[in-house]
Amino acid sequence: MSFFHITLLFSLVVSSFGGPSPSTYDCSTLYSIFAIDNSELGHDLLDYQIRLIDHFNAIAATSKKQSFFTVTSQSGEILTNDYVAPLSEDTNSLNKQVFNVLSQNVDVQNISFYPLLIDICGNVKVEATRNSVQNTVYITIIGSDIIDKENIRIVALNQLNRYLSDISLAIVLDKQYLQNATYMFGGEDRVFHFDINSDTKYDDVANWILKSSCSNSFPATTPTPPTNSPACQLTERICNAAFAIDASPDVLSKLDFEIEKNLVKKVLPETIPYLLRAAYFQYSYLSFNLNDFSTTISPKQLNYYINRLELSHGLNISRAIDYHLMLANEHLYYGSSFSAFIFLSQTPNPSDVQAAISEAEELHTYGPLNFILLNKNVDYKSLLPLKPDNYIYYDLNSNDTDVVAKFIQKTISCKLRVARCW
Structure with missing residues (x-):
């Protein structure tokens, strides 16, 4: 004070x-x-x-x-x-x-x-x-x-x-x-x-x-x-986005996972001006912990939910795509803004990628599919069947979180909602 x-x-x-x-x-x-x-x-x-x-x-x-x-x-x-x-x-x-x-x-x-x-x-x-x-x-x-x-x-x-x-x-x-x-x-x-x-x-x-x-x-x-009257009409920029957090211990150590979680806690409030328009979940072969749209109102709540996430066995990229599509289908009408972001720490299994192709195609009707690759050894070409719109490599040993924040701000899809008096 x-x-x-x-x-x-x-x-x-x-x-x-x-x-x-x-x-x-x-x-x-x-x-x-x-x-x-x-x-x-x-x-x-x-x-x-x-x-x-x-x-x-x-x-x-x-x-x-x-x-x-x-x-x-x-x-x-x-x-x-x-x-x-x-x-x-x-x-x-x-x-x-x-x-x-x-x-x-x-x-x-x-x-x-x-x-x-x-x-x-x-x-x-x-x-x-x-x-x-x-x-x-x-x-x-x-x-x-x-x-x-x-x-x-x-x-x-x-x-x-x-x-x-x-x-x-x-x-x-x-x-x-x-x-x-x-x-x-x-x-x-x-x-x-x-x-x-x-x-x-x-x-x-x-x-x-x-x-x-x-x-x-x-x-x-x-x-x-x-x-x-112009005084009774305005436009508002609407940005809805969902974030899939890699929780597989195949490559990620406990320390790496904590760094990934801290990255999410840092960049989401910086890039999503209204956290109620953000959804996020951890994905792996065995687990799925979802915080849906309209559940997180403040960085304090975001930190609480992210801190509860834990590593869980097995990478499953098709689940990440499925969960994004579920969120889009349940909460958004066709043509509204939606952006999918997936944090990924390793090259996915080819059969897992193949299983996700049809869902990825449907997901593209809502908005872009973006990847944040947490390891230089991740082969981006393995993701090409999913037709990703954008990707970035991020070094978990780096403290430059602004790189990820700028990537999200550049690639997120927003729509202008025209509001009038009725």
Whole structure:
């Protein structure tokens, strides 16, 4: 935690009731849930995000309403503060919740708020609090390029707004993300651009939240922009990839296998911006340990699952192809993005390669088949019947993992998804 963050935290105690004038908008009871952007870029803007929440609570506390709040945060994993909902004037509770956000492990470059918003929707504590108040407002603060915008829009418009007394809003800290926020949260009237480089006042944002949450001017399902508005259409780059980890001890020693696992733990978060779009498994003649799509959300979870993998007897390249094809068939529609990556430590048996030809042909209809060869003695020509799209040799004794990361970034297949208002 930086010295500035510590100073900011201390200042919340002494400044919450000084300065801001009471809001002119009034509703008798209000519950506000703030979602902080704690990606790497969002973390750099954490001071602005915390001050926004502090000023809102100060104005809400000095108004004629009973106001409750919860501060949550999204990094690789979610932070909920157990959805404790103290009164806005309770600065000790505010400091505790902010301290937990400041202490959160910031482990991803890009985030999606989808896991956090889904958790909010299904939490019994949130439901109990919102049932005890007249109005509930969900405020998402955006300081980076958010991933999985279409699913966020579904949650924001349909689930968070399922009651007439509820509304979901967004505060954008950089103009370049304004159009995306307008799409995700259903209209320009639901989004506030807080320009950190101008003289925009924190109190203006706080009063906007209170006005928005205490009025009936925001329909729950109808977006403000017309369907042909550029503000209600965007494109998003989607990259789905699966990784087969060689677990055969025929060539790999225990140390080699640990190096291979460490390589996977290092390069996946660097090359797959949203780990929920990555699947990975170990393959051998006897074993298959799969972590499917949508099961890993953070590098911490990735490390946990990869560390559990163990060497198992026998190389079986046809199984690696089969498992890739299974993942593609079960989770992806034809034409969506999919890339298959296979780590390989030895030249496969010719009969094993022959057994995989038909499955490899079908796999190619989804996307490229790429090999990361972990031994210079692997004969690449033995893989030609599988028609691999790309390959690279990597020396396990090398520490240059950037070579593999650049290979994945160069060869992964991505598609642009066009999303429009409906």
